[in-house]
Amino acid sequence: MKSYTTGLVAMAIGILSAHATPLQIHARATDATDAQPAPVIQCLRQKHPQFPKQGQPTDQELRDCVAQSQPKAKRDDTIQSAAINELIYEPTGATNLTTRGVLTDTLQVLGKPLGVQDKATCVPNRGLGNEFAFGYDIQANAKRVCNDLKNSIEKKGLREDGGISYVIDQMGNAHDKRLHQLKDNVKITATYMLSIYPPTGMALKDVQTIASGIYDLCDDAILRLTSRDEGCTEDVKYYRPSKAKHYNDPGVLDGAIGMYFDGGLNTIAQLGLSFTNNK
Numbered sequence: 057m058k059s060y061t062t063g064l065v066a067m068a069i070g071i072l073s074a075h076a077t078p079l080q081i082h083a084r085a086t087d088a089t090d091a092q093p094a095p096v097i098q099c100l101r102q103k104h105p106q107f108p109k110q111g112q113p114t115d116q117e118l119r120d121c122v123a124q125s126q127p128k129a130k131r132d133d134t135i136q137s138a139a140i141n142e143l144i145y146e147p148t149g150a151t152n153l154t155t156r157g158v159l160t161d162t163l164q165v166l167g168k169p170l171g172v173q174d175k176a177t178c179v180p181n182r183g184l185g186n187e188f189a190f191g192y193d194i195q196a197n198a199k200r201v202c203n204d205l206k207n208s209i210e211k212k213g214l215r216e217d218g219g220i221s222y223v224i225d226q227m228g229n230a231h232d233k234r235l236h237q238l239k240d241n242v243k244i245t246a247t248y249m250l251s252i253y254p255p256t257g258m259a260l261k262d263v264q265t266i267a268s269g270i271y272d273l274c275d276d277a278i279l280r281l282t283s284r285d286e287g288c289t290e291d292v293k294y295y296r297p298s299k300a301k302h303y304n305d306p307g308v309l310d311g312a313i314g315m316y317f318d319g320g321l322n323t324i325a326q327l328g329l330s331f332t333n334n335k
Contacts, residue, residue, distance in 0.1 A: 093330065093331075093332045094179055094182075094310040094330035094331070095124075095179065096121050096122060096124075096249065096328060096330055097247065097330050097332060099120075099121035099124055100113050100117065100118075100121050103117060104117075108224045108245050108247045108332060109245070113222075115212070115219075115220050118220045118222060118249065118251075119220055119251070122220070122249060122251050122326070122328065142293040142294060142295050142302065143233055143236060143237065143238040143292070143293065143294040143295070144236055144237045144238065144294065144295055144296075144297065145237065145238035145294035145295070145296060145303075161273065161276055161280070163269045163272060163273065165265060165266055165268075165269040165317070166262060166265055166266065168317060168318045168319065169316075169317070169318070169319055170266065170269045170270070170273070170315065170316070170317050170324070171273070171315065171316055172273055172276055172277045172280055172313060172314075172315055173280075173313055173314045173315065173316060173323075174286060175286055175313075176280065176281045176286060176287045176288045176311045176312065176313040177288075177311060177312055177313070177314075178288035178309055178310070178311035179288075179309065179310040179311055182309060182310060183290060183309075184233075184290040184292070184307045184309060185331065185333065186232060186233055186234045187230055187231070187232050187242050187244050187331075187333045188230060188231055188233065188244070188292075188307040188308065188331070189227060189229075189230045189231070189244065189246065189307065189308050189331070190231065190292070190305050190306065190307055190308070191282040191283060191284070191287070191289060191305070191306045191307075191308055192305075193227065193229055193230060193231075193308075194246065194278060194282045194308055194329070195278065195279055195282055197225060198274075198275040198278040198279060199275050201223050201225060201248055201274075201278065202271065202274035202275045202278070204223045205221050205222075205223055205248060205250040205271075205274065206271045206274070208221035208222070208223065209221045209250070209252070209267070214252070214260070214263055214264055214267055215260070215263075216254070216257075216258065216259075216260050216263060217253065217254070218251070218252035218253045218254050218263065218267075218325075219251075219252050219267070220249070220250065220251045220252070221249070221250055222247060222248060222249045222250075223247070223248045224245060224246075224247050225245065225246040225247070225248065226243065226245055226334075227243065227244050227245065227246055228241060228242075228243050229241060230242040230243065230244040231307075233292065238292075238294055243334045244331055244332070244333050244334060245331065245332045245333070245334060246329060246330070246331055247329070247330045247331075247332070248278075248327065248328065248329055249326075249327070249328040249330075250270075250274065250325065250326075250327050250328075251325060251326045251328075252266075252267055252270060252324065252325045253324065253325070253326075254266060254317075254324055255317075255322055255324070266317060266324060270315055270324070270325045273315060274327065277313050277315065277327045278327065278329075280313055281308075281311060281312070281313045281327065281329060282306070282308045282329075283306070284306040287306075287308070287311070287313070288308065288309040288310065288311030288329075289306035289307060289308055289309060290306065290307050290309055291304050291305070291306055291307070292304070292305055292306070292307045308329070308331075310329065310330045310331060311328070311329060312326050312327060312328035312329070313326070313327055314326050314327075315327070
């Protein structure tokens with residue numbers, strides 16, 4: 057698997073006075089999410105105890121675990137991490153936030169709309185782990201991750217019942233918020249899973265046509281999944297002494313987003329994202 061280490065660092069979102077001072081900071085609690093991976097990872101570890109570090113689940117194992125681990129809560133049901141206070145942070149790299157632009161969230165395929173769902177579905181009762189990625193860290197790799205997901209499915213071959221693949225991204229550009237100062241260049245593992253499940257009885261050539269549209273929408277699905285308003289995120293507040301300014305950027309939580317076909321009547325694909333630390 058490829059190791060993606062490219063990441064952008066955040067542009068200011070909430071700007072206060074040039075004479076602003078940091079808020080009072082308290083000791084930070086250890087998050088349960090650091091010890092417990094997402095349900096889909098826990099499921100796969102029943103047969104592959106070191107996944108995603110080791111192990112190669114079969115397509116059927118992936119399908120079964122995705123089905124068993126479907127998030128049931130909408131994004132508003134997620135919880136906030138304990139003791140979310142303002143951190144001190146001086147980014148070590150560039151400070152340009154990835155621009156979302158206009159999402160291409162709907163295509164016409166086989167004469168019917170194929171699109172990305174408006175809201176992601178998040179794993180319930182999970183706050184942001186101490187080791188985490190900002191939305192722009194994930195978005196910077198979206199096109200490459202989607203290309204790998206596509207290549208994995210195409211290599212195995214689509215069938216009338218669809219296809220499934222995963223990509224393990226060993227990130228080196230994540231962050232650590234255990235102490236008062238936010239750290240860069242932290243290693244975490246992001247596991248992406250793309251499931252395609254067309255309607256029963258659809259001809260293989262039509263499945264292949266729809267899959268092509270799903271691949272085209274994949275990076276937009278990742279953008280939506282990692283965006284504040286539509287995705288699975290939790291805000292991280294920090295203060296930059298060199299700028300004397302306060303910032304507020306979304307960290308990414310475990311979750312999934314679907315793609316629909318035929319005006320939303322059929323959910324035809326799902327893109328999931330889960331995180332594990334490297335300890």
